Structure formats: structure tokens, C-alpha cells
Amino acid sequence: xxxxxxxxxxxxxxxxxxxxxxxxxxxxxxxxxxxxxxxxxxxxxxxxxxxxxxxxxxxxxxxxxxxxxxxxxxxxxxxxxxxxxxxxxxxxxxxxxxxxxxxxxxxxxxxxxxxxxxxxxxxxxxxxxxxxxxxxxxxxxxxxxxxxxxxxxxxxxxxxxxxxxxxxxxx
Numbered sequence: 001x002x003x004x005x006x007x008x009x010x011x012x013x014x015x016x017x018x019x020x021x022x023x024x025x026x027x028x029x030x031x032x033x034x035x036x037x038x039x040x041x042x043x044x045x046x047x048x049x050x051x052x053x054x055x056x057x058x059x060x061x062x063x064x065x066x067x068x069x070x071x072x073x074x075x076x077x078x079x080x081x082x083x084x085x086x087x088x089x090x091x092x093x094x095x096x097x098x099x100x101x102x103x104x105x106x107x108x109x110x111x112x113x114x115x116x117x118x119x120x121x122x123x124x125x126x127x128x129x130x131x132x133x134x135x136x137x138x139x140x141x142x143x144x145x146x147x148x149x150x151x152x153x154x155x156x157x158x159x160x161x162x163x164x165x166x167x168x169x170x171x
Contacts (some may be wrong), residue, residue, distance in 0.1 A: 008142070009136065013149065045080035049073060055148070059141045072133055079122065090115055 056069055093111055097103050136146065 007090055025108055044084060049077060059137065059144060061141075065136055068133060068136055072129055075129065076126070079126070083122075085117070116163070 052073065059065075061069060094108060097108050097111070130148065132141065137145065
């Protein structure tokens with residue numbers, strides 16, 4: 001039972017990471033070398049949803065699971081559109097303040113703090129949605145999700161993250 005619980009937790013994390021990474025690009029603008037072409041054109045939400053579809057297709061969902069996924073996808077599409085609109089408003093507000101003769105750094109900091117707070121709330125809600133979706137998957141589908149997550153985590157094997165198992169004596 002403990003192993004199944006761990007699998008559920010890891011699978012939930014996988015889905016959350018996929019969502020966070022997909023929408024996390026909303027914080028970047030322009031052609032950064034580490035992030036491809038910035039927002040992948042004007043259709044960022046389409047790009048993210050196509051990536052989700054490609055991952056979900058590998059799971060061979062049942063009709064009821066597919067219906068649940070389509071509802072989740074509709075919600076996500078609306079949210080991604082709102083993210084793009086809010087991002088444009090946020091950038092305009094920051095730009096306007098920076099163009100002032102004496103920009104108010106405290107105002108800019110307040111705008112950034114508010115934006116971070118909004119992102120935390122939205123990500124938390126989407127994690128709950130993704131955990132709910134993960135809960136309707138069968139054991140084989142869950143194992144595929146966990147396997148994919150393990151592959152993604154192995155990409156970070158050369159990176160150091162704070163946490164258990166860190167050995168600072170090697171530095």
C-alpha cells in the first residue's frame with residue numbers, strides 16, 4: 001500500500017511539473033537560447049495544449065478518462081488565455097513605471113509580488129486538478145506517468161538542488 005501511495009504522489013508531481021513548466025514560460029519574453037522561441041508564436045496556449053495532448057495520447061485513455069481530460073483541457077485553455085492577457089497587462093504596467101523619470105521601485109516590487117501571489121494560487125489550483133486527473137488513471141497508466149517523470153528527473157542529475165541527501169563536503 002505504501003508503494004502505491006508513493007506512486008500516486010510521484011504521478012501527481014509529474015503532472016504538476018508538466019503543467020508548471022508549460023505555463024512557466026509565460027514569465028519569459030523574447031528569444032532566449034534556453035527556452036526556444038520564447039512564446040512559440042502568438043498561439044502559446046495551442047503549443048502547451050498540443051504538448052499535453054501528445055503526452056496524454058500515450059496513455060490510451062478510456063472514454064470516461066478522455067471526457068475528464070477534455071474538461072481539464074478546456075479549463076486549461078481558458079486559463080492560458082487569461083495568463084497571456086494578464087501577462088501583457090503586467091508588462092505594460094512595469095514598462096510604464098520604468099519609463100517614468102523617477103521610477104517607483106516600491107511600486108514595481110508591489111506589482112511583482114502581486115503577480116507571484118497570483119501565480120502561486122493558480123498553480124495550486126491546477127495541481128489539485130491534475131491530482132484529480134491522475135486519480136482516475138489505472139495502474140498501468142500511472143506507471144507510464146511515473147516512468148516519464150523519472151526520465152525528466154534524470155535530466156537534472158547533474159544539477160544540485162537543496163534537500164535531503166545533499167553533501168556539502170564535496171564542494
